[in-house]
Amino acid sequence: MISLEHANRIVGATLEKGKALGLKPLTVAVLDAGGDLVAFARSDHSSAMRPQIAMGKAGGALALGVSSRTVGDMAADRPSFIASLGPISRHGVIPAAGGVLITDGNGTLLGAVGVTGDTSDNDESCALAGIESAGLKAKN
Template identity: 45%
Template sequence: MTALTLAQANTIAGAALEASQKAGYKPMAVVVLDASGHLKSAQREDEASMFRVDIATGKAWAAIGMGAASRVLGQRAKDNPNFFVSLAATAQGRFLPQTGAVLIKDSQGKVLGAVGASGGTGDEDEAICIAGVVAAGLQHG
């Protein structure tokens, strides 16, 4: 597999939102980016805040940009806050190292993109991202 397809991205987003609904979470937004950080799919549930897509994008963009799940980035930011503030400024505010995004990988471990969610707690956001990746038959990291 060489690139994340639109069908895979839509499967990830749809399955993530389905997992959110089954768990009874608040209305969510899910954004899937390709390996270059470009938008592949974005979905926002009815009644989700207007900020949700932007936040989900920032989480996914940080993950793909740094090659790590946003949970890991949040921990790194605690140890080196000045660097992460600089990253956010350099990225014109698109970089959010907050729990709620994971990398999307193929079966060989190649990074295909990232998925981010916003609307619940960081743990809830991350859980639905993982559910979406797994539903698409891919791996997360």
């Protein structure tokens, strides 16, 4: 499982990256491998529903074992299947980049981070920076 220290480091570095890039206000959620919330933060002026979107990106990645970008690709091919997962998933499933699986150096799944607030590509870039800053690895 991901430690609180690692999760907080991911959240802080993700928000810092967004600020450094001049992005819109970001919201970040880190879930452990079981889908429980470990750390969360939202920038000042984050819009409504951002907490649910961040957890939906991370939760969807955990549910399917791939990044939320890949879930988005899957939705293009099988929209009914991906749409059907939202109601049965604890945090929903958001099929857009910004949800990234987190592993340790051995490839063991620790959890996932979900980022929302700017473009999906920028959200994902910040998530990757947060994971790297914690000394952990992203899994696609």
